Amino acid sequence: MHFVIERGIVSHTIRMEDRTFDPNGDITLIMRSHLEDDQTSERTTTTESVIESTPMHVRMLVSSKHLVLASSVFGAMLQGRFNEGQTLRSAGYLELPLPDDDPVAFSILLDVIHGHTRKVPHKYQLQEVVEVFSDGWVQALSREVPASLTADLIHWLCIFWVFGQSDKFKLMTRIMERESGGTIWTEDLPIPPAVLDAIENKRQGVIASAISMLTDLITNYQNSTPRCPRSGDNAFKCDAMVLGALIKSSISIGLWPPPAPPFTGISFCALSGQIHQMKVPTLCDTIGQTEGWYGSRGDYPYYDRGELPAHIGIKESIEASFRSLEDQLCGLDISTFKA
Numbered sequence: 267m268h269f270v271i272e273r274g275i276v277s278h279t280i281r282m283e284d285r286t287f288d289p290n291g292d293i294t295l296i297m298r299s300h301l302e303d304d305q306t307s308e309r310t311t312t313t314e315s316v317i318e319s320t321p322m323h324v325r326m327l328v329s330s331k332h333l334v335l336a337s338s339v340f341g342a343m344l345q346g347r348f349n350e351g352q353t354l355r356s357a358g359y360l361e362l363p364l365p366d367d368d369p370v371a372f373s374i375l376l377d378v379i380h381g382h383t384r385k386v387p388h389k390y391q392l393q394e395v396v397e398v399f400s401d402g403w404v405q406a407l408s409r410e411v412p413a414s415l416t417a418d419l420i421h422w423l424c425i426f427w428v429f430g431q432s433d434k435f436k437l438m439t440r441i442m443e444r445e446s447g448g449t450i451w452t453e454d455l456p457i458p459p460a461v462l463d464a465i466e467n468k469r470q471g472v473i474a475s476a477i478s479m480l481t482d483l484i485t486n487y488q489n490s491t492p493r494c495p496r497s498g499d500n501a502f503k504c505d506a507m508v509l510g511a512l513i514k515s516s517i518s519i520g521l522w523p524p525p526a527p528p529f530t531g532i533s534f535c536a537l538s539g540q541i542h543q544m545k546v547p548t549l550c551d552t553i554g555q556t557e558g559w560y561g562s563r564g565d566y567p568y569y570d571r572g573e574l575p576a577h578i579g580i581k582e583s584i585e586a587s588f589r590s591l592e593d594q595l596c597g598l599d600i601s602t603f604k605a
């Protein structure tokens with residue numbers, strides 16, 4: 267992208283409406299507006315006798331802070347040693363011509379960036395915008411997509427929703443499914459409630475599965491039937507050790523007694539990290555380490571068969587279950603929500 271500073275642009279009498287995106291803005295973007303491109307009804311009401319198709323200029327007052335945050339292209343231009351950045355720093359104000367960008371499409375993007383989300387049009391009007399931006403600005407923006415649940419992730423989700431970017435939409439919703447604790451603040455952004463409901467349903471679904479997996483395990487160890495394959499006293503001691511460890515660990519991560527939906531404040535990601543820290547010792551581990559897995563005590567039924575003991579790796583199997591639950595949180599398919 268190449269920009270040229272152009273001073274003294276002549277004001278035309280008829281043009282697409284100028285826009286103020288930020289009243290305290292420090293940059294005026296100057297774009298060329300072809301009348302035949304101007305399709306929004308609120309704008310055409312002000313133009314009555316239009317006969318020419320000469321390009322005219324649209325001025326948009328924006329904040330450099332927002333532009334820089336939103337795009338590395340603007341960041342490089344306004345914060346680096348380009349003329350534009352130097353002018354902005356010395357004068358505190360800059361006029362920036364963008365003659366090759368579409369002002370209608372650009373104004374939608376600026377509305378999203380500046381948080382004027384009620385002005386963002388609905389899907390039918392967006393078709394053209396999507397085409398204009400498919401290889402341009404949104405692609406440049408995409409390099410700065412968050413990798414975790416940051417405060418501005420919802421803005422990115424909105425941009426990718428509005429511009430129909432299915433890969434990035436899937437990525438953003440995946441982060442939300444995994445890292446959200448159940449309260450997603452949308453700031454009135456035009457994201458369909460069905461999208462947020464789907465994220466929340468998946469979050470609650472896997473957390474419910476994780477909890478029932480743990481409670482099933484605890485219930486099994488409470489039964490009188492021994493779980494440990496050793497004989498006599500050692501089986502009892504070993505099972506008691508596992509049961510105690512499971513309950514103690516579950517209490518410490520807030521899963522015992524088992525919480526009820528909607529599991530507010532519990533994110534799958536945090537839960538999974540806590541499970542990773544969990545300790546589930548067994549007597550079998552201890553005996554195996556001191557006497558060898560096929561120990562001398564003769565109370566292990568697999569002793570003569572030369573098999574590895576079955577009663578180890580309880581925590582590993584819990585973690586494996588968590589991994590398969592995590593795989594279910596793979597993000598949403600945008601086509602499900604676009605009619």
Ligand SMILES: [Zn+2]
Pocket residue numbers: 494495496501504505548549550551577
């Ligand atoms: Zn055991």
